[in-house]
Amino acid sequence: MVFGDRDMSENYKIKSMKNYIQNHWLMLLIILQPVLDILAYWTKSPEGTLAGLIRLLIMLLLPLYLLFTLKEKRAFVLSMAAIAAVCLLHILNCLRIGYVSMSFDISYAAKTAQMPILAVCFIHCIRNEQTRNQAYWGLFFAAAITAASVGLAWITGTANVTYGDGLGISGWVIDDNRCANSVIVVTLAAFSVFCAVKSEKLLVNILVPALTLLVLLSNGTKACYFAVYVIFTGFAGFMIAEKFIKGTKLKKPVVITLLALSLLAVVLTPYTPMYKVRFAQTSFAELNQSEIDKQLEDMGYDPGSITREDILNDPQVHQVYEYYYRKMLWNIMPNMFDRFTIDEIMAEYDFTTDAQTLINVRQLKSAYASMMWKHSDGLTHLFGIDVSDIWLTGSCDLENDWPAIFYYYGYLGFGAYGAFVAYFALLIIWRLLKNFKTAFTTDNFILLITFALFIGLAQFSGSVLRRPNVSFYMALVLGLIYYQTRVKPVTEENNLWRKP
Numbered sequence: 358m359v360f361g362d363r364d365m366s367e368n369y370k371i372k373s374m375k376n377y378i379q380n381h382w383l384m385l386l387i388i389l390q391p392v393l394d395i396l397a398y399w400t401k402s403p404e405g406t407l408a409g410l411i412r413l414l415i416m417l418l419l420p421l422y423l424l425f426t427l428k429e430k431r432a433f434v435l436s437m438a439a440i441a442a443v444c445l446l447h448i449l450n451c452l453r454i455g456y457v458s459m460s461f462d463i464s465y466a467a468k469t470a471q472m473p474i475l476a477v478c479f480i481h482c483i484r485n486e487q488t489r490n491q492a493y494w495g496l497f498f499a500a501a502i503t504a505a506s507v508g509l510a511w512i513t514g515t516a517n518v519t520y521g522d523g524l525g526i527s528g529w530v531i532d533d534n535r536c537a538n539s540v541i542v543v544t545l546a547a548f549s550v551f552c553a554v555k556s557e558k559l560l561v562n563i564l565v566p567a568l569t570l571l572v573l574l575s576n577g578t579k580a581c582y583f584a585v586y587v588i589f590t591g592f593a594g595f596m597i598a599e600k601f602i603k604g605t606k607l608k609k610p611v612v613i614t615l616l617a618l619s620l621l622a623v624v625l626t627p628y629t630p631m632y633k634v635r636f637a638q639t640s641f642a643e644l645n646q647s648e649i650d651k652q653l654e655d656m657g658y659d660p661g662s663i664t665r666e667d668i669l670n671d672p673q674v675h676q677v678y679e680y681y682y683r684k685m686l687w688n689i690m691p692n693m694f695d696r697f698t699i700d701e702i703m704a705e706y707d708f709t710t711d712a713q714t715l716i717n718v719r720q721l722k723s724a725y726a727s728m729m730w731k732h733s734d735g736l737t738h739l740f741g742i743d744v745s746d747i748w749l750t751g752s753c754d755l756e757n758d759w760p761a762i763f764y765y766y767g768y769l770g771f772g773a774y775g776a777f778v779a780y781f782a783l784l785i786i787w788r789l790l791k792n793f794k795t796a797f798t799t800d801n802f803i804l805l806i807t808f809a810l811f812i813g814l815a816q817f818s819g820s821v822l823r824r825p826n827v828s829f830y831m832a833l834v835l836g837l838i839y840y841q842t843r844v845k846p847v848t849e850e851n852n853l854w855r856k857p
Contacts, residue, residue: 380487381491382491383482383483383488383491383492383495384491384492384494384495384498385495386415386495387491387492387495387496387498387499387833388495388498388499388502390499390826390829390830391499391502391503391506391541392502393408393411393412393826394408394529394530394534394538394541394826395506395529396408397409397531397534397826398517398529398530398531399529401531406531408826409825412471412825412826412829413467413825416467416471416474416475416825419475419478420437420474420477420478423478423481423482427481433477433481436473436477437474437477439773440470440473440474440477443470443766443769443770443773444466444467444470446740446769447466447740447741447765447766447767447769447770448462448463448466449740450736450737450739450740450741451740451741451743453736454733454734454737454743455743456743456745457743457745457746457749457750458745458749459745461744461745461748461749462743462744462745465744465745465748465765465823466744468823468824468825468828469762469765469766469822469823471825471828471829471832472822472828472829472831472832473774473777473832474832475828475829475832475833475836476777476831476832476835476836478832478836479832479833479835479836479837479839480835480836480839480840482836483836483837483839483840483844484840484844486845489837489840489841492833492836492837493548493800496544496545496548496830496833497548497549497552499545500545500546500548500549500552503528503541503542503545503572504545504549504568504572506528506529507526507527507528507572507575510526510528510529511526511528515529516528516529517529517530517531517532517535518535519535519536519539519576519577519578519630520577520630520634523630524577524630524633524634525575525576525577525578525630525631526575526576526577527539527576534820534824534826536578536580536756536818536819536820537819537820537824537826537827538576538826539576539578539580539581539818540580540811540814540818540820540821540824540827541826541827541830542572542573542576542581543573543580543581543584543588543810543814544807544810544811544827544830544834546569546572546573546581546584546588547584547588547803547806547807547810548803548807549565549566549568549569550565550566550569550588550589550592550615551592551799551803552565553565553566553569553611554592554596554608554611554799555799559610562608562610562611562614563610563614566589566614566615566618567614567618569588570585570589570618570621570622573585574622574625574629575630576630577629577630577631577634578631578818579631579817579818580814580817580818581631582622582626582629582631584810585618585619585622586619586622587806587809587810588806588810589615589616589618589619589622590615590616590619591802591806592611592615592802592806593611593612593615593616593619595799595802596608596611596612597612598797599797599799602794602797603794603797638713638716639713641712641716642712642713642715642716643712645681645684645685645712646710646711646712646713649677649681649710650710652677653674653677653710656673656674656677658674660710665704665708668703668708669700678703678708678710679699679703681710682699682702682703682706682715683699685712685715685716686702686715686721689718689721690721690722690725690751690752690753692750692751692752692753693721693724693725693728693751693753696728696750696751697728701728702724702728705724705727705728706724718756719755719756719757719819722753722754722755722756723755723757723760725747725751725753726742726747726753726755726760726761726764727764729742729746729747729751729764730742730764737767738767738768739767739768739769740766740767740769740770741764741765741766741767741769741770742764742765742767744765747764747765755819756818756819756820757815757816757817757818757819758815758816758819758820758821758822758823759771759815759816761819761822761823762774762822762823774822778812778835781808781835781838781839782808784838784839784842784843785805785808785838785842787842788801788841788842788847791847792847792848795847795848796847800841801841804834804837804838804841807830807834808834808835808838811831811834
């Protein structure tokens with residue numbers, strides 16, 4: 358009987374574990390994300406990381422699971438087919454013009470396609486309040502794991518820096534993901550403040566936003582710095598507006614805390630890594646700017662009114678410009694000078710001597726892609742350039758997402774991606790117009806603010822749409838937006854957040 362009881366106990370534990378996973382799989386999947394980032398840091402190698410392989414398996418297995426389990430498959434299958442068609446047309450065109458590396462381009466296309474693929478999956482998975490709450494709790498735990506890992510990395514002296522020694526703390530993040538990681542930090546920071554706003558405990562109202570501010574400012578990127586004002590003042594403004602629109606009781610300690618921390622961020626600006634990096638870049642630019650201005654003045658030209666014809670027709674002036682452009686750009690991207698003529702490069706910059714413009718690495722990469730685009734034919738404009746060409750030949754990858762989608766996947770890919778994201782913006786507008794009061798909730802505002810941050814950061818920071826560890830979160834937010842706007846009845850506020 359002892360053995361029989363033991364077997365029954367073991368079977369019960371296994372069954373309970375299976376039931377728990379079935380009922381909380383989405384929460385566990387979200388919690389897994391920061392764990393995978395940490396795993397990538399400790400298992401990094403030239404061949405890639407185990408975390409990358411796991412994320413690829415998730416992207417493949419989740420759609421397959423839904424394909425076999427969904428009762429109504431038509432919308433799901435059509436969505437997946439549309440994503441696959443855009444990728445396939447891009448690949449076929451690259452085969453037509455000749456690949457530098459087909460495997461690299463296909464791998465990159467898979468990373469870019471992950472966001473819409475997972476978003477469609479989450480739309481079909483988040484169909485009730487229990488699953489929705491799993492997502493919120495998963496994001497809360499993911500934020501806690503991320504904050505704890507940054508703290509432990511700093512204490513143990515194993516943290517990776519953001520920009521350089523003493524310039525930002527990224528934590529256990531591989532070099533390739535340092536800037537991408539800042540978008541994850543911003544996302545989880547927004548949900549951390551959301552938790553603080555929802556809580557009825559004064560310590561949580563104060564300490565969580567304070568810790569969030571510390572993590573954001575210590576990371577050091579512009580994305581993290583400016584997100585402070587979007588998140589903190591955004592929630593403070595929402596709570597004040599909610600009192601007037603719906604007559605709810607204003608949580609004064611929360612509002613005061615959020616506004617005070619926003620003011621503190623302003624005061625601390627000169628001490629942030631972002632400010633120090635910007636100051637160093639500005640000083641370098643001013644030094645080089647004054648040098649070329651003096652040279653042109655010595656030659657009898659006014660730097661502010663010199664024309665394109667003066668530069669191209671006067672050999673001495675042309676030589677001064679060529680030297681200046683090589684000095685400012687060659688060390689950053691020497692391949693550009695091998696691939697394009699100096700006149701093409703100067704024309705791409707409209708012959709500017711503005712040093713701030715020329716040292717802007719993001720703008721430099723966009724200039725490279727733009728010149729590749731101008732050398733491409735009509736079909737390539739429609740379906741996009743070979744990503745492996747700009748990466749492997751040019752040693753260049755566009756940092757800003759929307760220009761990257763445009764150049765890498767052409768008019769078709771950019772249009773499809775833009776339309777996909779615009780659909781969710783329209784859902785938000787539709788829901789607000791349908792019943793504004795029931796839509797005006799904290800649970801909806803966090804989705805609105807993170808959606809806006811994703812769109813903005815995709816343009817001004819990058820890595821939102823093309824990095825699997827970041828795009829996972831955007832896909833999740835889009836899935837939640839669909840639930841809140843299309844599945845949940847418009848007469849229900851849905852402002853409850855129960856335990857998982």
